[in-house]
Amino acid sequence: MPTIRECLHKVAGRFDAARLDQPNMLARSLVAHTVGRAREWVLAHDEEELMSSQIAQLEGYVTRIMAHEPLAYVVRQRAFYGMNLFVDDRVLIPRPETELLVELVCEKTARLAGLAGGQPIHILEIGTGSGAAIIAIARELPHVNVLATDISANALEVAQLNAANQGVAHRLVLVRSNLLEDLEQLVLDQVTILIANLPYIAPAEIAALQTEIVNHEPHVALDGGGTDGLELIRTLLSQIKLRCSNGRLRGVYLEHGALQGSAALAAARVVFSDTVLRTVKDLAGLDRVLAIEF
Numbered sequence: 001m002p003t004i005r006e007c008l009h010k011v012a013g014r015f016d017a018a019r020l021d022q023p024n025m026l027a028r029s030l031v032a033h034t035v036g037r038a039r040e041w042v043l044a045h046d047e048e049e050l051m052s053s054q055i056a057q058l059e060g061y062v063t064r065i066m067a068h069e070p071l072a073y074v075v076r077q078r079a080f081y082g083m084n085l086f087v088d089d090r091v092l093i094p095r096p097e098t099e100l101l102v103e104l105v106c107e108k109t110a111r112l113a114g115l116a117g118g119q120p121i122h123i124l125e126i127g128t129g130s131g132a133a134i135i136a137i138a139r140e141l142p143h144v145n146v147l148a149t150d151i152s153a154n155a156l157e158v159a160q161l162n163a164a165n166q167g168v169a170h171r172l173v174l175v176r177s178n179l180l181e182d183l184e185q186l187v188l189d190q191v192t193i194l195i196a197n198l199p200y201i202a203p204a205e206i207a208a209l210q211t212e213i214v215n216h217e218p219h220v221a222l223d224g225g226g227t228d229g230l231e232l233i234r235t236l237l238s239q240i241k242l243r244c245s246n247g248r249l250r251g252v253y254l255e256h257g258a259l260q261g262s263a264a265l266a267a268a269r270v271v272f273s274d275t276v277l278r279t280v281k282d283l284a285g286l287d288r289v290l291a292i293e294f
């Protein structure tokens, strides 16, 4: 039977010949997943042989990667904010940029705790997908109340599974809703901080995305609507203004594309003309989050 080293060499060679990015990393991740070990273990034990059932399994994974399926879907996991989340093609693969939403909520909550004198804090996420951001928030902030929605029942199943795996299922309420439409007014009246990483790609630009994205990630998680991809965000802003205006709401943080900073600010200015608005940059120095603070 071939050793781990031989498999790594062969698989990486096939990925390289197919001009896939990072062929060695891909090969190492697939072999590690096949043998149920960490990537570091694989490198340290490359004399070990694979069993024939493992060779067949590995071949299946390689075929999927060659067909441009994202690695995260093949190995059914993605790291986010120090957690290992389950993902499959029911949800967008969480991106590292979205960790900024978690950080902004943690900072705002710390400021509010100083001011609000022990008032309970309610955090609402719209369009939670795998649950990445709200689950990270629930883990970081054990005393806040957390509620998340998605329009996709499939996505909510994945979020539920991740909440259970991360030990916060008893605290996280998940609701199917089109933006704020299906949420009770009583619930919205309590919200202190609202976050969302809604789809923000312009419909006309979707076809030009990487094959891994356009052929495998759910289009309901990509298509932001309108001509500029910001239609869902605009609709959400109007709904927030209309339904979350009793003075409890203290912060809104909406993720957007790196080139959409000024357009998102302009959209917010139309609705929240007398409010402090800013664009927050991500670690790469790119415009990433529209912040509205009250």
Ligand SMILES: C[S@@+](CC[C@H](N)C(=O)[O-])C[C@H]1O[C@@H](n2cnc3c(N)ncnc32)[C@H](O)[C@@H]1O
Residues within 6 Å of the ligand: 091, 092, 093, 094, 095, 098, 126, 127, 128, 129, 130, 131, 132, 133, 149, 150, 151, 152, 155, 177, 178, 179, 196, 197, 198, 199, 200, 220, 221, 222, 232
């Ligand atoms: C870009 S993905 C982000 C998922 C997750 N928040 C993350 O950061 O990984 C957008 C999510 O919004 C959901 N969505 C799309 N349209 C929606 C709508 N009208 N109301 C609520 N959720 C929506 C999608 O199903 C998808 O899960």
